[in-house]
Amino acid sequence: MxxxxxxxxxxxxxxxxxxxxxxxxxxxxxxxxxxxxxxxxxxxxxxxxxxxxxxxxxxxxxxxxxxxxxxxxxxxxxxxxxxxxxxxxxxxxxxxxxxxxxxxxxxxxxxxxxxxxxxxxxxxxxxxxxxTATDTEKVQSLDILAKRVNGWYPNFKENTKKINRLLAEGNKVELYIEPYLRHYVEQFDGFEVLTEINEHQDEVPLVIVSDHSGFAKNKDAIHIIPRVNVLGIGCRKNVTNEMMQQTFAEFCAKHQLLWESIVKIASIDIKKNEPAIQYLAQVFNIQAEFYSAHELQHASINYPESAFVLKTVGVGNVACAAADYASGERNATERYANHEVTIALSRLHEI
Missing domain, CATH: 3.40.50.11220 (Rossmann fold)
Structure with missing residues (x-):
């Protein structure tokens, strides 16, 4: 608060x-x-x-x-x-x-x-x-745009000054924002909003708001990484740090997901002291939250359940339900399982 x-x-x-x-x-x-x-x-x-x-x-x-x-x-x-x-x-x-x-x-x-x-x-x-110039000219500023999505971008001072000056002076600045991120932002005044990234015109400054990698290198582009993703994790007892990190890397590669977009890790409370989950949270400086089986039960019914997991921890799935419950939204990815670790991802309902 x-x-x-x-x-x-x-x-x-x-x-x-x-x-x-x-x-x-x-x-x-x-x-x-x-x-x-x-x-x-x-x-x-x-x-x-x-x-x-x-x-x-x-x-x-x-x-x-x-x-x-x-x-x-x-x-x-x-x-x-x-x-x-x-x-x-x-x-x-x-x-x-x-x-x-x-x-x-x-x-x-x-x-x-x-x-x-x-x-x-x-x-x-x-x-x-x-x-403030962007406010008096009634245009969206780069730093406020980033704030709306809890975002990060490189060279903050330099890029903020450059883009905000262009916007305040009425110059053309293009914006590509992933469709599923648009509801976080109230208005895009001053930007020319692109429907597809391939609409970008050469030599025109471009702002990209995306939690994905894979965009072509562009000297005129500034990539805002929104920190809106919640990672739900379930795992066998005492999985190694290497197993956890490998599964996470595979998950990110599969979805072209930028790890910087993860704002929270979520799991069931009996995994609160699981070393590999704590390791991942510490390495990537991500907040970890844990919930009881009772708290996760309502979210769990939205996803396939395992009888073994239900018998073991009291809820039919952990990764999917934890991501759902912690974010307030249904999963944005399918459940991924490997190396005795399961991962699912949801995006925050609101920031």
Whole structure:
């Protein structure tokens, strides 16, 4: 869950902060208010006199979004020493005491400041101030497109700057996105969306959104790898790491699947301490989750069941059911079995 904090300086700002906190909590955002000690009421968080800058630095490092109800200049001067990079800095938003305007100041795209500025404007009636070029030109940006699919692409800063500049200036940028990924993205404004990859025109910048390999090398292409896939795994007891890795490699090769697209591994809880599953999760830095047979039973009926597996673990299949249950979607691949390991894949219902 994203963590918001609102900090104010004056009595008027404190009143607005409390109102905004209530609005954001109604939207299920974890939101705290931090005020000068003289203005804090009850159990409200406060900072002592003379500790404002130190408090701003602490909040900047601890929260996902810092909302400052004060002058923009104060915010800029107080945070100058701790700003690092838009890929790691939190969103910073500025409001005036009367909630007339709300400004996306820092980490507009990657940090979410633009998105949350619009939300706050809608909740309070404030005028949203967003100066990011792709937003003012009402085109989709490369980094937001990637964020919609929880994606990764190489040379983040260089490629983001290049593509967003082209989009903001109205230049042609082509986009190929796998049909099954389109529901994650709200809009493609600014891009020329291709139905097939072979529609690509030479020398035109191309963005590819796909969890597959096999695309022809293209110096003008940027490949966004969406991290949306859940890998369901079942295996015999004490299979070796080599057997697990070999099966996984064969599965990826069969489906031309990019391993970077795997966001989660899922299995049954009696396999929680299975060394080979933990090994695969650690090697590829993938989260592993485990579920009880009871939790998997409903998903299991959607796939072929094994009497032996049912007798052994209490559910008729593991890989298919685990991928289904953990993702909220039916399997996108058939069950693959080799080396005493079974694998199936589903894509997240939502990100």
């Amino acid at each position: 994203k963590r918001f904090v609102i900090i104010a300086l004056t009595a008027g700002g404190a009143k607005t902060a409390r109102q905004l906190q209530e609005h954001l909590r109604e939207q299920s955002y974890h939101t705290e208010v931090v005020l000068p000690q003289r203005l804090a009421q009850g159990k409200e968080n406060y900072y002592p006199k003379g500790e404002f800058t130190a408090t701003m630095h602490r909040l900047f490092k601890q929260y996902d979004c810092v909302i400052c109800i004060m002058a923009t200049g104060i915010v800029v001067r107080s945070l100058a020493a701790v700003i690092v990079d838009k890929t790691v800095d939190p969103a910073v938003i500025v409001m005036d005491e009367q909630a007339n305007s709300v400004i996306s100041l820092l980490s507009g795209h990657v940090g979410g400041a633009n998105q949350w500025t619009r939300l706050i404007a809608r909740l309070t009636g404030a005028n949203p101030v967003i100066t």
